[in-house]
Amino acid sequence: MKKFYAAPISADDLSARIEYIRKVLKEKSCTCEKVTDQHLIVLNKTHPQYYVREEGSSHRQYIPKRNIQHAVQLAQEEYDRQIIRNLQSELRALLRLQQHYAAGTAEQLFENLGAGRMAIVHPLIQTDEDYVKCWLERKYPSKGFSDDAPVLITDRGERVRSKSEVIIANTLNRMGKPYLYERPLKLSGYEKYLYPDFTVLNIKKRCEVLIEHFGKLDDPGYAENCLRKIRLYEQNGYFQGDRILFTFESLENPLDIRNLQKMIGHFLE
Numbered sequence: 631m632k633k634f635y636a637a638p639i640s641a642d643d644l645s646a647r648i649e650y651i652r653k654v655l656k657e658k659s660c661t662c663e664k665v666t667d668q669h670l671i672v673l674n675k676t677h678p679q680y681y682v683r684e685e686g687s688s689h690r691q692y693i694p695k696r697n698i699q700h701a702v703q704l705a706q707e708e709y710d711r712q713i714i715r716n717l718q719s720e721l722r723a724l725l726r727l728q729q730h731y732a733a734g735t736a737e738q739l740f741e742n743l744g745a746g747r748m749a750i751v752h753p754l755i756q757t758d759e760d761y762v763k764c765w766l767e768r769k770y771p772s773k774g775f776s777d778d779a780p781v782l783i784t785d786r787g788e789r790v791r792s793k794s795e796v797i798i799a800n801t802l803n804r805m806g807k808p809y810l811y812e813r814p815l816k817l818s819g820y821e822k823y824l825y826p827d828f829t830v831l832n833i834k835k836r837c838e839v840l841i842e843h844f845g846k847l848d849d850p851g852y853a854e855n856c857l858r859k860i861r862l863y864e865q866n867g868y869f870q871g872d873r874i875l876f877t878f879e880s881l882e883n884p885l886d887i888r889n890l891q892k893m894i895g896h897f898l899e
Contacts, residue, residue: 658710
């Protein structure tokens with residue numbers, strides 16, 4: 631079944647929010663039983679003064695600083711009770727929305743059409759599969775290789791520059807993360823094009839992120855170039871763990887494949 635990108639909130643996100651609300655309500659309900667009929671009154675925002683008023687009474691009594699913990703307790707209890715009311719209201723709304731999602735969203739209607747109709751109908755939102763296919767078919771100029779460069783081939787049959795890049799490419803491919811190798815990128819403050827090692831498509835969010843690998847950190851000159859390159863990315867809004875993932879290695883600390891898988895999974899969740 632083809633998956634769609636379009637719903638303002640995914641069914642998984644909806645379920646996660648419902649689970650979170652139920653957890654909070656359970657915790658708050660155990661600690662937030664109303665134990666007093668007193669209400670807190672706060673006057674003077676610049677220098678707050680705290681008063682307590684008994685329920686049903688118009689008389690208020692000043693809380694001196696030595697009893698400030700009484701004000702703290704009342705404020706927290708009232709806040710927690712409001713939290714419970716708000717979350718209960720949100721939970722009811724989300725449960726109704728969840729029932730709607732169970733019936734299918736408007737974007738998913740295309741999936742239920744017969745093959746004949748699907749062939750001639752233009753869907754509201756392009757399916758993930760079609761979107762990925764079009765994205766991977768984009769043409770761009772290759773950086774090329776020198777005559778003495780080693781020939782290293784990935785599982786997808788493309789040539790890369792290092793064994794570590796083979797590992798990264800094959801890991802992305804194995805994890806189902808679409809990528810383009812060394813697609814040129816123009817950044818402000820740099821006259822030439824940069825060629826990020828990997829431009830990766832986040833299918834869920836339909837946005838592109840970059841992966842840059844720095845593999846010879848034992849070489850001081852190479853390390854300095856890496857720092858300049860990282861700074862250039864940062865000046866253009868690419869920050870580690872946000873729009874770009876930097877990976878590193880040296881002779882004594884090679885690329886860790888298991889850690890790489892975790893980073894990619896977290897980065898592209």
